[in-house]
Amino acid sequence: QQQVKQSPQSLIVQKGGISIINCAYENTAFDYFPWYQQFPGKGPALLIAIRPDVSEKKEGRFTISFNKSAKQFSLHIMDSQPGDSATYFCAASALSSGSARQLTFGSGTQLTVLP
């Protein structure tokens, strides 16, 4: 059962535009929601993360919007640049009974920003 659903699968945006990627989750125990960015041939790298006690977090051109009641969160990339072209993964995790946090990843969004 897929616990984190991500859309769209691919996204093409003009330079300077806003890129929006959406994720929805089912497990109400999730309490940490990161976004990872992956360039071809590289491993994913943490971009930005949010906890459910806030509705928005902004870091530079990247903003996470979080809607706890709807169990949804989204990544907004303002003033998108060709260098932002990458695959973006949302993820979610809950603190388990031990010390482990297992991230459940969405299926990814391939973003292409046209020059």
Place this chain on the structure above:
Amino acid sequence: GAGVSQSPSNKVTEKGKDVELRCDPISGHTALYWYRQRLGQGLEFLIYFQGNSAPDKSGLPSDRFSAERTGESVSTLTIQRTQQEDSAVYLCASSTIPGQGGSGEKLFFGSGTQLSVL
């Protein structure tokens, strides 16, 4: 090294052969994860090591998959009797103390091993 190192970067093998994939985590990182990424898919959790605790093997897809970790350093992921459906990128990640909030939540990924089973 400064980052998570994985080797080999590419591995081509014949169906039925065994393969070993290696991961060198960032020094001092007590937690180590293996994920599988099939083409165009998300990351699938395989196994997790934390210090001297018993590993969490809940994500291993079959008994053909196993992993070991020496102390808090190198880990090897072994796939026995490889099948074509094992073809994927295998990613290793490490972190500091997980579940403690702050920087411990951040996973540092290697570049992965691209496994192709012919």
